[in-house]
Amino acid sequence: MIPFDLRFPTTVQEALELLDQYGEEARPMAGGTALVLLMQQRLVTPQVVVSLSRVDGLSSISANGSLRIGALVNHRVVEESPEVKAGWPLLAETYHRVATVRIRNVATVGGGLAHADPNQDPPATLIALNATVTAASSGGKREMPIEDLFKGYYETCLTPDELITELTVPRPVRPLKTAYIKFLPRTADDYATVAVAVALDVADGRCVDARIALNAAGSTPIRARDAENVLRGQPLSDEVFRAAAATVPAIVDPVSDHRGSANYKSRMAEVFVRRALEKATA
Ligand SMILES: Cc1cc2nc3c(=O)[nH]c(=O)nc-3n(C[C@H](O)[C@H](O)[C@H](O)COP(=O)(O)OP(=O)(O)OC[C@H]3O[C@@H](n4cnc5c(N)ncnc54)[C@H](O)[C@@H]3O)c2cc1C
DSSP: OOOOEEEOOSSHHHHHHHHHHHGGGEEEESSOTTHHHHHHTTSOOOSEEEEOTTOTTSSOEEOSSSEEEETTOBHHHHHHOHHHHHHOHHHHHHHHTSSOHHHHTTOBHHHHHHHOOTTOSHHHHHHHTTOEEEEEETTEEEEEEHHHHEEETTEESOOTTOEEEEEEEOOOSSOOEEEEEEEOSSOTTSOOSEEEEEEEEEETTEEEEEEEEEESSSSSOEEOHHHHHHHTTOBOOHHHHHHHHTTSTTTOOOOOBTTBOHHHHHHHHHHHHHHHHHHHHO
16 A cells, blocks of 8 residues: 555544545545555555544434434444334345445445445445435535435545435335345355345335336446336236336346356346345235
């Protein structure tokens, strides 16, 4: 690694002031599980690293109405939270599927989102659950739908002076039918070859609303709006699930790599959307 200056602010305000002062020369660091690797490979070479480890006020979960998760909450805490398990079981299950327990004990919710690797697990589930993310800078705060955060491979809409401070997930009117499935042909702690999250609002055997998203299927997490449109208002049936899944290859754009060819992944995306719908409604 190149030498860098390591700062330890203790409040969000102090952290934001440092980011404001150093601009593109600074990088925030939360768990460091992604940033340190990028620095070792010299893919990023910040002169100032702003550690968030001593920053107060971003490490709690509350579930009064919507679920609010501070940016510094680690993956393991989300996975084990009784509130998350009770009200948003898909979220607990998804964070449980990330890497190994060693990584989950350190990696934070905010760091994971800011890292914006399209192969990561939480984004598809957060899109399916209609989550929003709050970002703060010295100039103020803004809240955006989670799907607006991602702009490309390892790229978000955050400016260098912004920090993710909170994730908000609305409480559904009634329990949703949900599933997160991740295709892992290599090892259980690998990144997905393709992964799908679905959340269906079902009443009287019909789909009232549907949200479907995929990871590892393009340069960002992808929301399958056409598939959602096929499902809305329809009775739940294998035929409808197949018709919804059939819209998926046209909207994904995976890369060929050691996990499979682009064509293979596109076909798997269709298969996995159908299977996720079956699992959610089984
Ligand atoms: C061996 C290994 C296996 C993995 N497997 C998986 C997997 O199976 N599934 C999966 O989903 N992920 C996986 N990951 C990725 C892991 O989820 C991320 O490394 C982790 O979530 C990043 O969180 P962090 O707190 O460590 O972020 P950091 O490494 O601290 O930061 C990551 C990026 O976010 C920025 N950042 C950090 N916090 C904030 C903030 N609050 N606001 C704005 N920017 C911020 C940093 O500047 C940096 O650019 C794996 C990682 C490793 C090392």
